Amino acid sequence: RLKVEEERTTMSQRGVGIATLPNQVHAESLERDFELNIMVLGESGLGKSTLINAMFNANIYVNDDDASNRSLSLGGTPTVQRSIVGLTEKGVNLRLGIVDYPGFASSLDNTDSWTPILETLDHAFENYLDEEARINRESIVDYRLHACLYFIAPTGRGLKKLDLEVLKLIHQKVNVILVIGKADALTASECEAMKAQVREDVEAHGIELFTVPQDDEDDSTIAQPFAVCASTGLITSAGKKVRGRTYPWGLVEVDNDKHSDFTRLRDFLLRTHTQELIDTTCQRHYERFRTEKLLEVTSGPSADGDEASILTRIEQEKEMHLKKLQKMESDMEQVFAQKVRDKEHKLADMETQRAQQLEDMRQDLIRQQRDLDRQKLEWEREKQELQLQAAQAAKTKKK
Numbered sequence: 001r002l003k004v005e006e007e008r009t010t011m012s013q014r015g016v017g018i019a020t021l022p023n024q025v026h027a028e029s030l031e032r033d034f035e036l037n038i039m040v041l042g043e044s045g046l047g048k049s050t051l052i053n054a055m056f057n058a059n060i061y062v063n064d065d066d067a068s069n070r071s072l073s074l075g076g077t078p079t080v081q082r083s084i085v086g087l088t089e090k091g092v093n094l095r096l097g098i099v100d101y102p103g104f105a106s107s108l109d110n111t112d113s114w115t116p117i118l119e120t121l122d123h124a125f126e127n128y129l130d131e132e133a134r135i136n137r138e139s140i141v142d143y144r145l146h147a148c149l150y151f152i153a154p155t156g157r158g159l160k161k162l163d164l165e166v167l168k169l170i171h172q173k174v175n176v177i178l179v180i181g182k183a184d185a186l187t188a189s190e191c192e193a194m195k196a197q198v199r200e201d202v203e204a205h206g207i208e209l210f211t212v213p214q215d216d217e218d219d220s221t222i223a224q225p226f227a228v229c230a231s232t233g234l235i236t237s238a239g240k241k242v243r244g245r246t247y248p249w250g251l252v253e254v255d256n257d258k259h260s261d262f263t264r265l266r267d268f269l270l271r272t273h274t275q276e277l278i279d280t281t282c283q284r285h286y287e288r289f290r291t292e293k294l295l296e297v298t299s300g301p302s303a304d305g306d307e308a309s310i311l312t313r314i315e316q317e318k319e320m321h322l323k324k325l326q327k328m329e330s331d332m333e334q335v336f337a338q339k340v341r342d343k344e345h346k347l348a349d350m351e352t353q354r355a356q357q358l359e360d361m362r363q364d365l366i367r368q369q370r371d372l373d374r375q376k377l378e379w380e381r382e383k384q385e386l387q388l389q390a391a392q393a394a395k396t397k398k399k
Contacts, residue, residue: 030091035142036274037097037124039174041117041166042151043105046181051149051230052098054243054254055266060085060098079103080116099145105162114166121145121173125289144286146277147210147269148174151181152225156190158197167207173285175210175277177269178202178225183260184245184252191227198225210280212273226261226268230254 040048052060060083083098099120104113124143131140148170152163159167167176178198183191202209209224229252235244243254253259269277 033086033093033095035095035097036147036278037099037143037145038269039117039120039145039148040098040100040151041104041148042179042181043153044102046151046153047228047230048100048149048151048181050232051179051181051228051262054230054232054262055270056087056096058085058087060096080120097143110162113162114169117166118169118173121170122289125173125286126293128286129290129293144281145174146281148176149179149269150176151179152198154180154182154185154191154194154227156186156194158194158201164201164205164207167202168205171208172288175280175285176207177210177265179265180225180227182229183227184229184247186227195223195225195227199223210273210277212276226265228262228265229260230262 038052040052042048049060079102081100081102083100085096085098087094087096101117104117107113124145128140128142128144131137150163150167152159170176180186180191180194180198186194229245231243231245231252231254233243233245234241235246235251235253236242237244237251237253242256244256244259245252245254254262257263
């Protein structure tokens with residue numbers, strides 16, 4: 001009995017192994033790549049590409065963000081620019097996706113300029129939902145947007161009407177993080193006043209920004225919006241090489257919290273709340289989209305206004321899918337047939353061209369043969385004339 005009690009005491013001291021679960025999860029997480037997708041949204045000329053390159057200390061992507069390259073168009077929708085890079089830090093691999101919209105808010109008429117933005121968000125959710133419905137789900141690539149860095153022009157005032165319209169449309173589809181670009185254009189008092197005005201506008205219009213739990217660090221250090229000044233160039237400050245910008249009135253250090261919120265934003269996005277961004281995207285935004293889609297399938301109204309049964313909806317979806325496949329097959333057959341016809345026409349043209357070349361060569365040979373025959377006749381005639389002249393000369397000599 002004493003031996004059994006000693007063994008129980010030893011086991012209670014050593015534990016059963018539950019405490020090692022975090023270590024197991026950590027070891028397993030290092031074996032796979034992490035995924036983080038960021039949407040960069042805002043007017044041109046606010047330093048979006050510079051901020052991304054400075055934040056990850058790498059040339060992630062090159063974007064014509066310089067004000068000298070901007071042009072004001074009459075209308076149209078912005079294009080979508082995607083960049084995917086792989087980053088490694090201390091054995092941790094990250095697949096980083098950046099989605100940008102060059103030309104956003106650069107038209108005289110920006111009506112419906114947010115359409116491609118909403119399409120990108122919904123398409124990412126739809127693609128992930130389709131991948132989850134597959135039998136083999138081991139190789140799902142997550143293209144869902146985990147954060148949206150929405151850049152605000154440093155006007156010293158609040159949000160513009162276009163900003164409010166776009167934010168009200170996307171705030172329930174993606175984690176929104178407000179950023180005042182090129183904040184070094186504002187004085188310290190102007191910057192604080194603009195931050196306060198932006199917060200009032202956000203609250204007045206019911207826009208939900210990405211927030212952290214109340215038990216996290218002091219909200220004053222991570223409150224939105226972030227006023228940033230980004231640069232990838234080096235300057236000399238107090239005898240040290242630092243990233244920053246030089247102005248006639250002084251220096252702006254990118255990594256100095258007194259000059260810019262760049263470090264706070266980078267830590268907020270990459271060091272302290274990355275997993276919360278991913279979890280919020282999965283558990284809130286994606287689940288909302290997934291629920292709406294499933295409700296459309298299971299309880300959507302039929303053509304005659306009655307509630308369609310689940311089996312009927314499934315059959316309808318199946319029929320639509322089959323029609324889509326048939327259309328794709330028909331289109332592929334038409335494309336293939338057109339390519340075959342083009343190839344046949346090309347071969348026929350090549351054959352005709354070859355036949356023409358052969359005919360030209362034959363006619364040329366005939367002309368050459370005629371020239372040779374004519375030259376031969378002339379040579380024979382000259383020969384006969386020479387022979388006749390020689391015979392006449394011989395007769396004259398004998399006489």
